[in-house]
Amino acid sequence: MASSSPRRIIGDDERLGADAVHPSQVPSSRSDGVSNDVPASRDVKKSSKSLETVRPQSEKSGHGPTDSSALDQTRRHNTNDEEDVLGSDRYPGEGTRENPFVVDWDKEDHENPYNWPKRRRWLLTAQIALGTLCVTFGSSSYAGALTRARRELDMTVVISILPISLYVVGFGVGPLIFAPLSEIYGRRIIFLLSFTTFFLFQIPCALAPNATVLIVFRFLAGVCGASPLANGGGTIADIWPATERGIATSLYSSGPWFGPIVGPLVGGFLIESGLGWRWVFWIMCIVTGALSILGLLFMPETYAPVLLRRRAAQLNKESGGTLYFISRYDVGKNETALQKLSINMRRPFVFLFTEPIVTLLSIYVALLYGALYATFIAFPIVFQGGRGWTPGMGGLAFLGIGLGVVLGNSMAGWNNALYIRIANAQPGGKASPEVRLIPGMIGGVLVPIGLFWFAWTSDPSFHYLIPIAAGVPFGMGMLLVFSAVVAYLMDTYQTYTASAIGASVVLRSLLGAFFPLFTAGLFKKIGNQWGASLFAFLAMLCMPLPFLFYYFGQRVRMNSKVARQFAIARMQEVQALQSQQAPPRGSANV
Known part of the structure; x- marks a missing residue:
């Protein structure tokens, strides 16, 4: 459910328990095999354009996924109010190629x-x-x-x-x-x-x-x-x-x-x-x-980085290329697979x-x-x-x-x-x-x-x-x-x-x-x-x-x-x- 004010995002607060890391602090691999802190590339306060449309049905109802996609479910629900759809703070970001939505766990996320x-x-x-x-x-x-x-x-x-x-x-x-x-x-x-x-x-x-x-x-x-x-x-x-x-x-x-x-x-x-x-x-x-x-x-x-990367890929697919999503673990990382x-x-x-x-x-x-x-x-x-x-x-x-x-x-x-x-x-x-x-x-x-x-x-x-x-x-x-x-x-x-x-x-x-x-x-x-x-x-x-x-x-x-x-x-x-x-x-x- 969208909140009236942007929610506090402390990275993997539920997945890492006592060891939560802010998305902006997720280590980014360097060529020497160690890591650097990634500067915050997204301001949580700018997340007013994050989409409730991207919320999996299982997270809204507490039940398993249905046959309809997360995007389709919310689009039908919000057909007459596009501003309401765009006003959610589900994920921080703007959904653009330059500033994609940063996909992370919710507190009660059943896939976490x-x-x-x-x-x-x-x-x-x-x-x-x-x-x-x-x-x-x-x-x-x-x-x-x-x-x-x-x-x-x-x-x-x-x-x-x-x-x-x-x-x-x-x-x-x-x-x-x-x-x-x-x-x-x-x-x-x-x-x-x-x-x-x-x-x-x-x-x-x-x-x-x-x-x-x-x-x-x-x-x-x-x-x-x-x-x-x-x-x-x-x-x-x-x-x-x-x-x-x-x-x-x-x-x-x-x-x-x-x-x-x-x-x-x-x-x-x-x-x-x-x-x-x-x-x-x-x-x-x-x-x-x-x-x-x-x-x-x-x-x-x-493994959370793999699970969130899969979720981001699925949301990209469901958006039909109109919106862009990225796992919080991939923020600031541009390495090839090799x-x-x-x-x-x-x-x-x-x-x-x-x-x-x-x-x-x-x-x-x-x-x-x-x-x-x-x-x-x-x-x-x-x-x-x-x-x-x-x-x-x-x-x-x-x-x-x-x-x-x-x-x-x-x-x-x-x-x-x-x-x-x-x-x-x-x-x-x-x-x-x-x-x-x-x-x-x-x-x-x-x-x-x-x-x-x-x-x-x-x-x-x-x-x-x-x-x-x-x-x-x-x-x-x-x-x-x-x-x-x-x-x-x-x-x-x-x-x-x-x-x-x-x-x-x-x-x-x-x-x-x-x-x-x-x-x-x-x-x-x-x-x-x-x-x-x-x-x-x-x-x-x-x-x-x-x-x-x-x-x-x-x-x-x-x-x-x-x-x-x-x-x-x-x-x-x-x-x-x-x-x-x-x-x-x-x-x-x-």
Whole structure:
């Protein structure tokens, strides 16, 4: 319904929740892959010529779209009053080629993913989490069957580890492709294409006649399987406002840690059941095939720039060329499709090497991920080699880490409640991104405790439950650190979440691939105790990072090329909200 005075437009106030950005502050990509603030090219006060005619019927009535177009509906309604039609403030702008209408979400817009029913958003969250779990399960399930595969395909010890390492290397390559593409073409099409290909690559792995075929297709499967790892966080940010996404983020974050833990357990018992190591891949084929079908049937597009761009294109089509519309995300952007692709493909690298937040926190997560993958070699050495366990029994040693991940995930409700409480106490009701790091502080302390515990109780003279129990603080700490980092990157980089997380995935995948290659030699040379302690010392080295960013993160954001733009837009929004309400208690930490 048109209002008598132009409404306040704060960019994506509903789509971004706590991270809303004014249309004039939407970053515009430059050739170097970073962004500039786009000067306001439209004055909201000039929006008196915006058209109610462009309002989708679903937004007027609260029901789904009808057979008639939005333009036709309103034209019939306003046949005798053209001035009334032109007097709406539905979108700012004049509808001309030089000053098109800027298409944005309404507060109650039913097409805005933030306004979707919660059941729909939870189903999509579960689908993304399952995809991530399945992909990371595949990284380690082969580890339980490694010995049998090495014998059948006549591989050396190092060569037999390559199907694990190169699969994880693929996790590092994939985000460089899929994260930028998802920010151009949307999440859905990229997920469906990559995950379907991931499913198909399981077949040659299961039928591999030699080591070369197995290694090559494991690498390709890892590349395609990286899509949910890189884009899953972006999808969570697309559909959940900042005050609601804590539990969803934790659920998604558990996949990269819980999947690798379950893998050796399943792989080990498959060997003992007599099915053979190839059934590791047949099971992957069945599960990924089912998830691909579910994605095709039930996964919608969630990325706001793509959705608004489609709406603008539809309105341009319906106007018959008499009016011009543009998505708020395309204001001030004149790049060709090839230029957009080039910029977006470089963005993860730009973030990784020029954004201190991404660089340092990615190193931290990468070291933890490398330590986790090192356990796939260390645990068989300690429990199968040192205690004479079978592969199936050896897989049970990972249950301690799994329990820790579950416990860490169970804290999601507390984390989210804490965030909401702090946000409500801030001016404008918005908490700073640094609040997301509080669970990471706790997790950062737990990780080295678990690793030192495991290191110095790994000798067979200790009861086997003692080193297994060490996995609980280790797993819980990893989950808390990872979920805190992902949430912090979401709040800091907003519409560029996929690129920020993609950059993190690249680095952690490289260390996850590299650490297993030297773990066996390390343990043999300096012993189990000091070998495991090395990973604990590395974790201690990074432990201060969540604390440092919590206290100095605002200063770092204001001195970063990309994060600074979102920080400025955030402060402007808080100031706008403060001007509309009584002075709140407390002080802002934006």
